[in-house]
Amino acid sequence: MYTVFRPELADLAREVLARHRAHQAGAVSPADLEEYQLDRFVATVDYVRKHSAFYRERLAGVDSIAIKALTADALAAVPFTTKDDLRAFGFDLPSLPVSDAWVYYETTGTTGNSTPSPRADVDSINTNIAMTVQYEPLLRGLAGPQVMGVCGPSELHAHGDTFTEVCRNLGLATVKMWPHSPMVGFPRALRVLRELPVTGLFCTPGMAVALAKAAIHAGSDPRRDFRMDVLMLTGETAPPAVLAHIGELWQAEPHLALYGSQESSVLALAAPDGGLRLTPLLNHYEIVDPHTLTPAVADAGGVLHGELVATHLYQGAKPLVRYRTGDLVRLHPDTRIEVLGRVADRLTLNGVETTGHDLENLLLDGVHGYLDHRILIEQRDGCDTVVLALTPESEGASPTGLTASAQAGHAAFGIEVETRVTDVEAMPAAPGPVSWKTPRLLDRRAQRG
The missing domain is CATH 3.40.50.980 (Rossmann fold)
Structure with a gap:
């Protein structure tokens, strides 16, 4: 309704809607999308350098006119933005004052201090x-x-x-x-x-x-x-x-x-x-190796595995340029994306690298008849062990599929999987920083180390 009082926003909304309808209908060719992303990427770089105190300094040496393609070589001169930057520079990062936004939010502080996240109408x-x-x-x-x-x-x-x-x-x-x-x-x-x-x-x-x-x-x-x-x-x-x-x-x-x-x-x-599918009209994406920060190399199936980096393609209250999300993802050729968790939360079980996402999926695939679950990782006699705890649907009931779950864990990681049917809320759990985010996996090896 607010667009009735601000005709320029009504025009913008119709333009954005037409663009998304065309993309959804398959009317945007790969070449057209590439051209759009390049144009909007450069526009964001110019916008934040003009309006954001942080980016004015961070991108001072970047020549946006020289960005002729969104390739790794072309983007190498554009610095990353990190979560540490967001925490350290706070209100120097937005490109608009809060008074020019329509609403003010903050991050919840799950990975550090809360940081400002204002939203403009754009x-x-x-x-x-x-x-x-x-x-x-x-x-x-x-x-x-x-x-x-x-x-x-x-x-x-x-x-x-x-x-x-x-x-x-x-x-x-x-x-x-x-x-x-x-x-x-x-x-x-x-x-x-x-x-x-x-x-x-x-x-x-x-x-x-x-x-x-x-x-x-x-x-x-x-x-x-x-x-x-x-x-x-x-x-x-x-x-x-x-x-x-x-x-x-x-x-x-x-x-x-x-x-x-x-x-x-x-x-x-x-x-x-x-x-989940990417939203390429909103963001430009990169997948990088979290150690080297070089582009991830696709596997035989064309799947990219690494840390997600995103640049906003719309110019609002706080656009981010080459923002390292800190999230580990798998990106498939059809733009389907699997979010595997935080880069910092990767796991190694008996020498085999994995993620909480993949471990959880492996152990719970085919398990039925439970309400809630927790996964504990421990070390016993020098070997990693996993405890899969499940709250049954009703008193006296028992979940099914537990034998296959234990076998899958042993086959993948050589681990013993101990199953417990119990009230998981009575078990020790990883500290959850906010009430609506449930910590379902606790690595006790880290606690003891």
């Missing part, structure tokens, strides 16, 4: 239209009337504002409620979910599990007593086995809705055919 128009176009075939394909629950934080965080606006763009009713808020709480949230009824959730994987557990503890059955059609999950890594499990809990269709962060905004979005 930011939200670009990202929310991208989300609306991407979600449209997925959400409008659902049967019957829909009410979407937006169950994430709203204070100083984009979750509530973003997903409610996108749903409104699609003509979907929303209810915004944060179960951890003292104004809401889990009993009230469950009542609202049941009475309306809410048919879809935008939340973290951990929140979807927490709501299901709260419903069961209150004597309800998430499958029988609620009418959930779709789960749009974001904010945490969730490998396919975890995604499928959460869908089973609610008897609903689970999707990874969005990959991004407060500082990077939207980096990838859900696709109707499953998984």
Whole structure:
């Protein structure tokens, strides 16, 4: 509605929408996309150098006119931006004062001090239209009337504002409620979910599990007593086995809705055919070796494995140039991306490198009949051992598929997999910095070392 009062924003919104519609329809050729990205990359470099105190100094030696292609050689002269830069330079990094933004957010501080993440209208128009176009075939394909629950934080965080606006763009009713808020709480949230009824959730994987557990503890059955059609999950890594499990809990269709962060905004979005896809009209992407910072080399299947680097292609409150996300990813030739976790959180089990994402997926694939889980990594007699702990769906019940899980762990890493059927909430856990992000894996070797 605000565009009615600011015609220039209405014109921008129509332009952005037409661009995304054309890309979705396959009407943008690879050459056209490459040209668009180059033009917008250079525009972002010029914009931040003019408006950001940090980038004015950091990019002083960069000749944007000399950037003729977005190749590794051409970009070598453009310095990376790091999380440490965001923490150290704070309000010197944005390209607009907060008074010129429409809203102010901050990072949650999960990996350090909170950093400013203001949004201008230009930011939200670009990202929310991208989300609306991407979600449209997925959400409008659902049967019957829909009410979407937006169950994430709203204070100083984009979750509530973003997903409610996108749903409104699609003509979907929303209810915004944060179960951890003292104004809401889990009993009230469950009542609202049941009475309306809410048919879809935008939340973290951990929140979807927490709501299901709260419903069961209150004597309800998430499958029988609620009418959930779709789960749009974001904010945490969730490998396919975890995604499928959460869908089973609610008897609903689970999707990874969005990959991004407060500082990077939207980096990838859900696709109707499953998984996350890059958003190349919003960002330029690079995959680099996190040790050498040189371009990652594709494997035999054309898959790139490394740290994701992104540059915003729209010029809003705080565009970032060659931002090292600190996230380890696998990028497939079809632009499908798997987010494997933090670069700093890579694991080695008995000399074999892996990630929490892949370990979790390996151990839980084919396991059914549980509510929640935790994975503990320990060292016993000089060998790495994994404990897979599972909360059963009901007292006296036992999950299935545990033998195959243990065999898979031994085959991949030569590890013993001990399974425990227990209340995982009573077990030691990695400290979670914020309530909506559930730490599901604890490496006790690091604690003892």
